[in-house]
Amino acid sequence: MRINRRASTGVAAVVLALVAAGCGTEDSGGDDGDGGSAAEEQGGFTPPDLPMLDELGENEGTLSVLAWPGYAEDGSTDKSVDWVTPFEEDTGCEVSVKYFGTSDEAVSLMKTGEYDVVSASGDATLRLIAGGDVEPVNMDLIANYADVWPFLKDRLWNTVGDVNYGVPHGYGANLLMYNTEEVSPAPTDWSVVFDGASDHSGAVTAYDSPIYIADAALYLMNTQPDLGIENPYALDEDQLAAAVDVLKAQREHVGEYWSDYLKEIQAFTTGDSVVGTTWQVIVNLAQSEGVPVEAILPETGSTGWSDTWMIGSKTESRNCAYAWLNHIISPEANAAVAEWFGEAPANSKACDLASEGFCDSYHAGDEAYAEGIWYWTTPIEECLDGRTDVQCTTYQDWTTAWTEIKG
Known part of the structure; x- marks a missing residue:
């Protein structure tokens, strides 16, 4: 198994000014039982009027793919x-295939019109939709979409006004990992890295x-309800000042901040780190190397990601693009990507083809588990929790704050 998870989620919030009046209410990982109704709550977000393909035709012969590293493997990295x-x-x-390293880079590249399809995370999808860089997708033309987990469909980061803009690909949670020999009792929530961080100072x-x-x-949403936080991306x-105080x-x-998964494994191996945020693939790899760690998704929830394959609005290879979207979420391809990349697959049938125990390890298809995930979404001025009486802080504000936090 190899993980190629991106090391940064940097975005330019100014581009989201294209969204005229907000992007509505972002909920946590689980479906609300009526995905279409949830999409309609994106008050004021009117995407450009772009056509949707009615029927498939002859494949054009070429396809330009813009992807996160590890999402479009052709055997050149590993023949198998x-x-x-x-x-x-x-x-x-x-x-x-062209790989990108951040969502900001992906958005910029899609604006050139040179790419037919893109694998976009939730901190890029609404920008691409608002900018007219991707087009609506006719799900009736994608046979494998029927097998995608229902709780990944019709979500606020890939659906606007009941119109789908792509197919779900893979998802995962940011977990709480701890060294079982150094952290006792076993933590049950995020307080161990915030108010209780002094107990493991430097690690x-x-x-x-x-x-x-x-x-x-x-964390504040769960521990200080008087702050009125209803969405961790709408501050x-x-x-925001309260969150900054917590992080300061x-x-x-904090002994070290991490973005490279290998460095986090090394830090837990040497004991330089004993508790903090992680990904499931890191847990698996660390445990396979004998590192005494466990990880949990606290009952109070966590952040995470959900990625979507989208079609460029300027593509001249629309039929090949639809063929790719159908292929990449087929049981065979989706299982292969999920194992190579390190995430839960979107196709419910992919687990039948994955290695034994893989989908259980990644909680694939576990809707109750997914309900605890708040997927990465770009903070914008129009509050994502639906408030209209205040302006929310943007990603630019968060970037400035992060620099201040780290000193």
Whole structure:
């Protein structure tokens, strides 16, 4: 198994000014039972009027893919890891791949109109939709969409006004990991890295990105309800200040911030870190190397990610693009990507093809588990929790605050 998780979620919030009047209420990981109704609550977000493909035609012969590293493997990294070549052979669409390192980079590249499809995280999808860089997707033309876990469909980061803009690909949670020999009793919530961080001073670790402010906001949402935080990505000035105070206090006890998964494994192996945020793949790899760690998704929830494959609005290879979206969420390809990348697959049938125990390890298809995840979403001026009486802070504000926190 190899993880190629991105090391940064940096974004430019100014681009989100394209969203005229907000992006509505972002909820946590689980479906509310009526995905369409939830999408309609994105008050004022009117995407550009772009056509949707009515029927498939002849494949054009080429496809330009813009992807996170590890999402479009053709055997050049590892001969045994290849889901691009079978697609080319089945469709006649010759694939070229460009990898990007951040959501901001992906948005900029999609604006050039040079790419047919993109794998976008939740901190990029609404920007791409608002900017007219991606087009609505006709799910009736994607046969494998029927097998996607229901709780990943029709979400606020990939659906606007009941119109889908892409297919869910994979998802995961940011977990709380701890050394079982050094942290006792076993933690049950995030207080161990915030108010209780002094108990393990110098050995606390945290994710190195401004988006980590949402983790502090989520903690405050559960511990200080008087602050009125209803969405960890929708913070007014006072709420952001409260989150910053929490993170400044935590900073005194952080041994190191991490973005490279190998460095976090090393830190837990040497004992330099004993508790902090992590990903499931890191837990698995650390345990396989004999490191005494466990990880939990606290009952109070966590942040996380959900990625979507989208089609560029300027593509001249629309049929190949639809063929790719159908292929990449097929049981075979989705299982291969999930294991190589280190995340839960979106296709419910992928688990039948994955290695034994893989989907259980990643809680794939576990809706109750997914309900505890607040997926990464870009903070914008129009409050994502639906408030209209205040302005919320933007990612630029969060970036400035993060610099201040780290000193």
